[in-house]
Amino acid sequence: MSSKSLEEVHESISTQNKTSGFKKILAFLGPAYLISVGYMDPGNWATDIAGGSQFGYSLLxxxxxSNIMALLLQSLSARLGIVTQLDLAQASRETYSKGINYILxxxxxxxxxxxxxxxxxxMAIGLNLLFDIPLLHGVFITVLDTFLLLFLINKGMRKMEAFxxxxxxxxxxxxxxxxxxAQPELPKVFAGLIPSIPNExxxxxAIGIIGATVMPHNLYLHSSLVQTRKFDRNISxxxxxxxYNFLDSVIALNLAxxxxxxxxxxAAAxxxxxxxxxxxxxQDAHRFLEPLLGTKFAPILFAVALIAAGQSSTVTGTLAGQIIMEGYLNLRIRPWVRRIMTRLLxxxxxxxxxxVFGEGVTGKLLILSQVILSLQLGFAIIPLIHFVSDKxxxxxFHINKPTQIAAWAIALVIVGLNARLVYGELRDWLSSSPNAxxxxFTVVPITVFFALLLLYIVIRPFVVKPKEHIYNHSPHNLKLEFNQSAGLKAQxxxxxxxxxxxxxxxxxxxxSIGGNQAHYTLIHVVETVGAMMYGEQTVDHETSxxxxxxxxxxxxxxxxxxxxxTRLGYGEPGKGIPKIVNEGDFDMLVMGTHGHSGLKDLIFGTTVDKVRHGISIPLMIVRD
Known part of the structure; x- marks a missing residue:
């Protein structure tokens, strides 16, 4: 089945017919704020605290x-979504082979x-600091926020953005x-803006900071969220x-x-x-804030901000997970299943x-998570640059040569720093490990494989131009019988x-029921995240x-x-189909079904069952 990126909210916010320039700008503002929370999540806190406490202001x-890099890359991601109506994962699926896409x-x-x-x-650390809840219990409590996204997305995109x-x-x-x-020393703050790397x-x-700031999942997310705005699809x-989306990014990312x-x-001050x-x-940072700053409000504000950062970024992380699964695999599963999967991982x-190691290792674990993010960046950035450079x-609306040069320079810096880190780590492991x-025969071949994969991703779009794929069943492939005689009197x-x-x-x-005497209404419901949230205002590739x-x-x-x-609906099929049927004067409804049941119902949904309870006319179910 074809799908738009975040179909349930696709083009659900109209920017048309705004009476003033300010209202038009306001209609576009929002997606970058959802992106910005990824730039201030708890992983950033860990790398920033470690950088400030160990090296003072020198890593500012x-x-x-990183912020300049992020601004350019996020603007490229937004451009891709606006122009092509594809998110980054969908564009990759159109460009690379199935095997490569599975790896990506x-x-x-x-x-x-x-x-x-x-x-x-x-989130667990924030709950521990504010309410003294044990860290392990706090980790389990975070499962509950699985349902927050489902609640918010049902309320509409604007309410989610407001939250x-x-x-x-x-x-x-x-x-x-x-x-x-804290009263920081301003001269030292400005001196920290001069590039320097004190030691290994x-x-x-620094690489952890880059990974925590320029986050790969945000590139997938931004290219999808900009499609929630419906606008006139002409050149102007x-x-x-x-x-306007660039303006949105400038404001939001500078706040981050x-x-x-x-x-x-x-941390430095x-x-x-x-x-x-x-x-x-x-936790150490929180504990020492009150004695060092002389106020009890400092640690409280610190913990409150940490919980807010964790909660906001978990919402956007879930959306990004949905986008990459639907984009790369063309697979849509029920949102709560996707959320549980992500959270369990x-x-x-x-x-x-x-x-095993106790609560004292959480800081190291946070920094490691950000280094992992940085290592994955090249596999998202390089395809993005290729796509937005393609006339x-x-x-x-492809990017010009200076922008291309700047983008490739950023990619080179990130990949180069990562290569330097991987080489250093491998060298240390091989020299100190008793199992060299x-x-x-394990780590080195895997490292070489991913290096070659990165090289392939760089070279392939220069050599092979992508074909436009439509990932659904062509009408001309159907073997229709075209029975001309009516068996029943359904008009x-x-x-x-x-x-x-x-x-x-x-x-x-x-x-076979109506023959050529009946009037037939073909109903299809677009069920991307964008369509669910924005309804008829959705304008993306899948809707088109x-x-x-x-x-x-x-x-x-x-x-x-x-x-x-023909009638096109938007959102969840189990709700969209009954809505269209109940608005029309139909004698019966005919539905095809793939016949899954049991566990597949839990994962993919139960459309037929919902439709059956939502209509008052006869329903014929035809199993594939």
């Missing part, structure tokens, strides 16, 4: 550089798991007061959407930079200044690590189609493809002598 330049999907899932691990630990912005505001205001309490450990922390409309810089400055160079744990390593794909031979027949092989049985059974295929059904069947009408 890494934050600034696997790497993206690792990044999502690493990100969610940071959010789980951050996230409120949490971002809490974080921002908390650190305004923390800066007032600083490089590890697309250009305006790109401009302020928060990250504030955390590092706070309190711990580094007092010779406490080994403060890397968030984070909870299991957190529980095992805390149980054909971008329909004239085992490493030569108005609704038939659901999903552009799969199930359509063949549904249409043939409908024609579905509209095209529905029109092809109409033309083909009309030419065969059938009286055909």
């Amino acid at each position: 330049w890494v934050l600034l550089m 999907y696997f790497l993206a899932e690792i990044a999502i798991a690493a990100c969610d691990l940071a959010e789980v630990l951050g 996230i912005i409120a949490l971002v505001a809490i974080i921002g205001f908390s650190f305004v007061f923390e800066m007032i309490f 450990n600083a490089l590890y922390i 409309g697309v250009r305006q959407a790109i401009k 930079f302020f928060v990250n810089a504030a955390i590092l400055i706070l 309190t711990f580094y200044k007092n010779g406490m160079f080994e403060i890397a744990e968030i 984070a909870i299991v390593p957190a529980v095992v690590t805390i149980s 054909t794909r971008m329909k004239g 031979t085992l490493l030569w 108005k027949i609704a038939v659901t189609v999903d552009f799969s092989s199930a359509d063949e049985g549904a249409l043939n059974h409908a024609f 493809v579905d509209e095209k295929l529905l029109a092809e059904y109409d033309i083909m069947l009309t030419e065969k002598g059938y009286d055909i009408e």
